[in-house]
Amino acid sequence: MLRTPRPPLIHRSPMPGLGLTMGITITMLSLVVLLPIGALLAKGASFGLGNMWDVVNRERVWAALFLSFRLSFLAACFNLVFGVILAWVLTRYRFPGRRLLDAAVDLPFALPTAVAGIALTALYAPNGAFGALAKELGVKIAYTEWGILIALIFVGLPFVTRTVQPVVEEIDREVEEASATLGASRLHTLRRVIWPMLAPAALTGFALALARAVGEYGSVIFIAGNIPLSTEIAPLLIVIQLEEFNYDAAAAIGIAMLLISFAMLLVINLIQIWSRRRIGHV
């Protein structure tokens, strides 16, 4: 006579250690991320929605927010294209100095942003190496929007490359060859075979680069002219409010940036979900 085993008293998750890891994860996430953001929102809440709107709804603040998000978006777009190409080249081709180049991609992560900012300014100022060249052509780079854009591209580049690289490694050459034997042109292969596989990672990298650029202060502040209404970035406005001991206004601008960033990341996530559904693989 067969006896069915008694069901266990406590239902255990099939994944060992789930409770512990979840606990640790949530605790860490709360301490590191949710707590500061909560404090920011609490500061804003005590200030009042109407007051916050008054602080944000000014020409100068709008100009700074628009500048920050516009240039961050452009920088992230540039990084999306250039980062994917870089990832492809670094994984697919073998050439001397490849490892060195691969390591150099991480430099923007490692370098203190102020150092990067000063170095870029020295290079792109009218008396710098590149700045002098640009001056010959009648272009000013440092202390204009171009300078800000270059700094933002610099800090955001590794995000796209590093997220796309592992995916490129996973793609077998046979897939391209199969596509070719079935009569697809190179462009067609790229568009219908390669890109769908890269897209989710590339979009993630794009979102990361965008988020990083929006909040970037250290490197931009040296190369931006910081002129109100033309080259003043939103994080600088926050610092200015702090200099005036105006914590509430600083929190208000911070929350405005947070909301816009959140909306942008949400849209990117939606695009990602949509593209996954359409292409039909993870």
Place this chain on the structure above:
Amino acid sequence: MTAHTLLGLVPTFAPRPPRDQGAQKPRHQQETPMTTTVTITGNITAQGKTAAHQKDDRVTTVDGGRRLTGWPIALKGALSALALATLLGVAPAARAESLLNVSYDPTRELYREVNEAFAAQWQAQGNPAPGIETSHGGSGAQARAVIDGLGAQVVTLALASDIDKIAAAGKLPADWQAKRPHNSSPYTSTIVFLVREGNPKGIKDWGDLVKDGVEVVTPNPKTSGGARWNYLAAWAWAEKNGKDPKAFVGELYKHVPVLDSGARGSTTTFAQRGIGDVLLAWENEAYLALKELGEDEFDIVVPSVSVLAEPPVALVEGNITSEDQRKLAEAYLDFLYAPEGQALAFKHFYRAWDSSKANPEDVARFPKLDLVDIASFGGWAKVQPEHFGDGGIFDQIYVAK
């Protein structure tokens, strides 16, 4: 905010001493404070609005203006300090005397020498070697750090209004500026022009700055103490020359291609990046630029009117933890007024008061000019909100057409 508070806790950490178990008479222990009160020895204090007092057990006594010495009571503060100390591997070190001087940007070179000279003098008087540290940064940011808990015993900032802010936070009495001679300013300075060698644009006075094609480099008055003096000097000139000061200053800032956040940043932009034709600079900063970057590259132009900038010094009562420390801090500030200290100020291109021990060359270098002081603008309490406050006159310059 937290970063500064943390910084304030870092330098040294002395553990709470063992309590005297025998004679323990909790006298005023009615209310244990809810607001955090952390006062640790060494030079660390983190503030809170609490008044828990019992003299013999050495517990913190803090209120709006005054703070008596004590040990940390609030669990939160003590714990975080402990956690920080372990985290950063800061060994408990109790130095006999230590002092933190929180200063502004262009005084680095001055205080490096002052600290050395003062330490030597202090030791010569039979005291143990003092540990004097100086921190530099934008004047406003430095003031904020002190308000947020950076344990400075002495502040030497660019503007009286910055120290006023610290006083408003309850760390020193409101009448601090009357405590020392010359509005508590051991040295003064003024604003001059630094131009490129040979003065190619022919800049002589403030009026020349708004000519076509002239680019002026000055920091942002919102973030830099020195920049406010620049702005006021331009204002004073316009007033004296029958121009509308508001329009003139507005016009002037249209000629500014880069607004750095601090005076040092502007000097770098002008001198090393080659931006602009004129740098509005502290006189001491201009001379320093000549000395450091080459006399054959720049010229100093002294305008007809400028401001008398009085960078004040003060003792931060709230951060004094012992009588010995108070003595050291007082002596340090007195030294700035003593002939030796004054000589150093002259040497570092400040206009000091007492030239008896100064090198005559250092004194003779300063040209005479018409100097307007802050009182003639109505004092910082009036100027700060009117010109540099949120929506003030400076903000009105940058309005899109």
